[in-house]
Amino acid sequence: MKRVFLYKEGEDYSAINIYENFTHIRAFHGCRTENLNSYYTEGITPLTKEWAYNQIQKTLETKKYISEERIISTLNQLWTDTNRVWFAVTKEEMVKRSGHYLLYGSELINSVLTQFHLRNELKKNGKPTIFVCDVPLDIMDYSFLENIIDSLKTKESLDHLSFPxxxxxxxxxxxxxxxxxxxxxxxPYPY
Known part of the structure; x- marks a missing residue:
């Protein structure tokens, strides 16, 4: 049975044993998407190089002065295959400090388009979206989960924490x- 830890600012969680009492933690994933249905059918998946390339091509289709070779070269320079998906422990983190995911989408695609001085093109596609998720504790990186638990024990706010x-x-x-x-x-990029 699913038992979800729901963090609320100001509550005292110092005596709670996360491992014994919960199977999941409520968390938030921010993105800018045009296709909500894919999330509800495929889940939240790590970025692939092919998908990133297709999104960059789509965004730059009217910018014929940027060659395909230049796009591929820039993508290859910035690509790191991490196979990770990031979540924030609070919705406030997404809106107040990590808004670039909501406004521009993928950090990689944002970085590639920044090289061409075209970051704002990303605001033309999709909608800022926050997914409310129940992340299983057993798929979380142990060190990040321990960081959350330590913050709870010392009554620190989790408003600034994220995890992959x-x-x-x-x-x-x-x-x-x-x-x-x-x-x-x-x-973070108001210009």
């Missing part, structure tokens, strides 16, 4: 989604 999983979060673990108001999302 390696591989895909099952669509069964996606609870819901929402589209935050773009004007309320922190933009």
């Amino acid at each position: 999983i390696y591989g895909t979060l099952s669509s069964d673990d996606i609870v819901s989604h929402e589209h935050p108001d773009s004007s309320k999302i922190y933009d």
Whole structure:
């Protein structure tokens, strides 16, 4: 049976044993998507180089002055195959400090388009989206989970914490989604 730890700012969790009492932790994944259905059928999957290339091509299809060779070269220079998906422990982290995922999407694609001074093109596709997820504790990186537990024991806020999983979060673990108001999302690149 699924037992989900739901963090609420200001609550005292110092005496709770996460491992004994819970199977999942409520967390939030931010992105900018045009295709919500893929998340509910395939889950939240790590970025692949092929998918990133296709998204870059789609975004730059009207920018004929940037050659395919230049796109491929830039993508290859910046690519790291991490096979990870990141989550924030609070929704506030997504909106107030990690807004670039909501406004621009993938960090890799953002970096590639920045090389061509075209980052703002990413705001033209998709909608800022926060997925509310119940992440199984057994797929979380142990050191990140321990960091969360240590913060709870010392009554530190989790408002600033994020963590990765390696591989895909099952669509069964996606609870819901929402589209935050773009004007309320922190933009680290306001230019």
